[in-house]
Amino acid sequence: xxxxxxxxxxxxxxxxxxxxxxxxxxxxxxxxxxxxxxxxxxxxxxxxxxxxxxxxxxxxxxxxxxxxxxxxxxxxxxxxxxxxxxxxxxxxxxxxxxxxxxxxxxxxxxxxxxxxxxxxxxxxxxxxxxxxxxxxxxxxxxxxxxxxxxxxxxxxxxxxxxxxxxxxxxxxxxxxxxxxxxxxxxxxxxxxxxxxxxxxxxxxxxxxxxxxxxxxxxxxxxxxxxxxxxxxxxxxxxxxxxxxxxxxxxxxxxxxxxxxxxxxxxxxxxxxxxxxxxxxxxxxxxxxxxxxxxxxxxxxxxxxxxxxxxxxxxxxxxxxxxxxxxxxxxxxxxxxxxxxxxxxxxxxxxxxxxxxxxxxxxxxxxxxxxxxxxxxxxxxxxxxxxxxxxxxxx
Numbered sequence: 001x002x003x004x005x006x007x008x009x010x011x012x013x014x015x016x017x018x019x020x021x022x023x024x025x026x027x028x029x030x031x032x033x034x035x036x037x038x039x040x041x042x043x044x045x046x047x048x049x050x051x052x053x054x055x056x057x058x059x060x061x062x063x064x065x066x067x068x069x070x071x072x073x074x075x076x077x078x079x080x081x082x083x084x085x086x087x088x089x090x091x092x093x094x095x096x097x098x099x100x101x102x103x104x105x106x107x108x109x110x111x112x113x114x115x116x117x118x119x120x121x122x123x124x125x126x127x128x129x130x131x132x133x134x135x136x137x138x139x140x141x142x143x144x145x146x147x148x149x150x151x152x153x154x155x156x157x158x159x160x161x162x163x164x165x166x167x168x169x170x171x172x173x174x175x176x177x178x179x180x181x182x183x184x185x186x187x188x189x190x191x192x193x194x195x196x197x198x199x200x201x202x203x204x205x206x207x208x209x210x211x212x213x214x215x216x217x218x219x220x221x222x223x224x225x226x227x228x229x230x231x232x233x234x235x236x237x238x239x240x241x242x243x244x245x246x247x248x249x250x251x252x253x254x255x256x257x258x259x260x261x262x263x264x265x266x267x268x269x270x271x272x273x274x275x276x277x278x279x280x281x282x283x284x285x286x287x288x289x290x291x292x293x294x295x296x297x298x299x300x301x302x303x304x305x306x307x308x309x310x311x312x313x314x315x316x317x318x319x320x321x322x323x324x325x326x327x328x329x330x331x332x333x334x335x336x337x338x339x340x341x342x343x344x345x346x347x348x349x350x351x352x353x354x355x356x357x358x359x360x361x362x363x364x365x366x367x368x369x370x371x372x373x374x375x376x377x378x379x380x381x382x383x384x385x386x387x388x389x390x391x392x393x394x
Contacts (some may be wrong), residue, residue: 014054045076122370172272177361181385188215189386204267241280242314252307262307296350323394333383
């Protein structure tokens with residue numbers, strides 16, 4: 001007798017149900033329940049794993065209504081995928097809000113939306129695990145001190161995220177996406193993507209050895225100390241990646257940190273006009289260069305750990321990119337989370353990224369998020385995880 005797997009529950013909240021083509025695609029995996037965009041949805045949320053919220057597209061949409069629905073999502077067991085109307089400004093308040101939801105452009109393709117729904121569903125075990133841990137901790141707290149500490153850590157996490165790029169630059173054919181997952185409230189990882197001039201974009205991932213607030217404080221120092229450009233009168237000079245890392249290494253050593261903290265980093269500069277990539281690294285996992293017609297290539301110029309010995313030098317590396325290629329820079333936490341535990345010597349992150357190469361960079365980051373979070377839910381302990389994806393379109 002053929003036994004069919006029970007479908008997961010998906011709540012579709014909109015003035016109308018899902019479009020016919022999308023409904024057929026989702027119906028293969030999900031039991032889709034449509035609900036109208038009116039009143040409260042709390043009574044249905046606890047019965048669904050994922051809720052897709054599709055606001056009206058006729059101009060009657062009110063941001064306050066969506067905010068109210070997201071409040072109900074945060075109080076439920078569901079995760080929401082929100083289709084943002086095209087007329088909303090890019091800096092609308094929803095972009096800055098944190099919660100149990102993923103924001104998606106309303107004009108996303110059917111396959112793209114299905115991928116985001118799958119990624120949101122993969123977050124469920126992680127959320128439930130964290131909620132259970134938090135409730136266990138609260139059961140031991142009778143004085144309110146834990147709530148005070150929890151609030152302080154929330155503020156520290158918010159401050160650290162404020163140092164991350166709020167919007168990733170788009171220059172010529174160059175596009176970026178990023179994944180940032182602290183092991184606790186705050187992270188020992190940091191990344192940045194920034195324009196150096198009209199053609200050049202710098203990007204890096206750095207990883208402080210350690211966890212918690214001491215490591216997070218050092219990441220802020222790294223960001224403020226990184227020397228990427230020199231002003232020379234009325235002109236400027238872009239500092240090459242090997243020199244930038246050498247200067248950063250000396251700055252860390254000069255601090256004489258009592259906790260003996262050190263860090264790793266991979267830093268690259270891409271010229272969007274010529275598609276030349278210059279890079280250097282200090283003790284960091286190699287970046288990956290992905291191509292559709294070749295196996296992944298490691299971008300691994302030699303360089304020591306940062307903050308151990310002053311006066312160190314870092315090997316330069318230059319690569320000619322071409323349209324369709326992608327560079328993935330990651331911290332060792334991502335490498336560990338995706339490692340094939342049956343064959344730990346394999347570069348599993350390279351295989352996973354190669355498998356996702358046909359996806360747009362944002363969708364690739366979402367799929368990596370889903371896979372990493374699933375592994376983290378199964379693991380007894382986990383590390384901070386950061387991934388930056390650079391895509392050459394065309």
